[in-house]
Amino acid sequence: MLSTSQFEKRLRFAGICLAVGLLIEALCLMWATPIAFIVFVAMGGLLIAVGLAVYLYSVVSTSVAGD
Amino acid sequence: MPSATILIVCLVLFSAAVIGVLAARPGFTAGRGGKILAFVAMFCLPVFCGLLGFSSEMQRSKTTAFCLSCHTMGDYGKSLLVDDPTHLPASHYQNHRVPVDQACYSCHTQYAMFGGLKVKAYGLKHVFIYYLGTPPAPQDIKLYEPYNNRECLHCHLGARSFEEGVVHNADPATLPAIKSNQLSCLSSGCHDTAHDIAHLKGAKFWEKGS
Numbered sequence: 001m002l003s004t005s006q007f008e009k010r011l012r013f014a015g016i017c018l019a020v021g022l023l024i025e026a027l028c029l030m031w032a033t034p035i036a037f038i039v040f041v042a043m044g045g046l047l048i049a050v051g052l053a054v055y056l057y058s059v060v061s062t063s064v065a066g067d
Numbered sequence: 068m069p070s071a072t073i074l075i076v077c078l079v080l081f082s083a084a085v086i087g088v089l090a091a092r093p094g095f096t097a098g099r100g101g102k103i104l105a106f107v108a109m110f111c112l113p114v115f116c117g118l119l120g121f122s123s124e125m126q127r128s129k130t131t132a133f134c135l136s137c138h139t140m141g142d143y144g145k146s147l148l149v150d151d152p153t154h155l156p157a158s159h160y161q162n163h164r165v166p167v168d169q170a171c172y173s174c175h176t177q178y179a180m181f182g183g184l185k186v187k188a189y190g191l192k193h194v195f196i197y198y199l200g201t202p203p204a205p206q207d208i209k210l211y212e213p214y215n216n217r218e219c220l221h222c223h224l225g226a227r228s229f230e231e232g233v234v235h236n237a238d239p240a241t242l243p244a245i246k247s248n249q250l251s252c253l254s255s256g257c258h259d260t261a262h263d264i265a266h267l268k269g270a271k272f273w274e275k276g277s
Contacts, residue, residue, distance in 0.1 A: 014090075015109065018109060022086070022116060025079055025116065029124070030072075034128075037191075037194070038191070038195075038198075051109070
């Protein structure tokens with residue numbers, strides 16, 4: 001069974017990944033150079049993808065544990 | 068910065084702030100309302116912001132300024148201002164036959180299925196070579212494949228100047244050969260002066276364009 005603190009830990013980790021990823025994307029949108037495009041996709045996109053995956057996993061694992 | 072980009076940046080920062088609050092206080096997500104808020108903030112908003120941002124970056128990567136921001140492309144940018152109507156890119160740029168702010172992309176994309184994605188993949192490769200490899204000298208840069216008439220015909224097909232042009236109709240076989248890409252627009256002694264950066268030093272430039 002998934003404890004609340006474990007769920008909160010995952011949620012916090014997902015939130016940090018998403019927030020950092022979004023901040024990187026905001027910076028890249030303001031920084032109009034070709035390298036910004038690479039950073040946008042490679043770093044921002046990766047962090048957001050990881051954040052989304054961890055968030056969805058934490059939600060699904062909580063639901064399974066609650067059944 | 069365009070106002071659309073400013074709006075996207077504001078939305079992205081707002082999303083990051085909401086997510087930051089949820090990450091700092093995960094207890095907010097305990098109730099039903101909190102769970103809905105968490106789903107919107109941590110799934111819907113990042114996906115939406117990511118797609119909006121990606122679309123904005125893709126649009127920006129099509130601009131002439133973006134292509135010319137690499138030092139290697141400097142001479143190609145100058146060649147757009149050559150004061151000579153036989154220079155194909157210059158005459159297209161100066162007479163607005165292509166959108167001035169997307170001059171490079173308009174001619175160097177591929178008007179075929181996934182053509183835009185293919186040329187963007189080439190562009191990513193160029194950026195990697197520019198920053199991590201050894202970029203070739205400007206005069207040594209070559210196209211990946213011979214220039215396809217399809218790119219010219221995307222605009223010129225059906226145009227009166229093309230369909231009824233004297234040279235195009237001097238031989239009845241010419242027009243079908245052009246349309247089927249058997250006779251290249253560029254390399255058949257017709258419109259064969261492209262960027263010609265090897266002779267740029269002695270060229271005369273259109274001053275108003277700069």
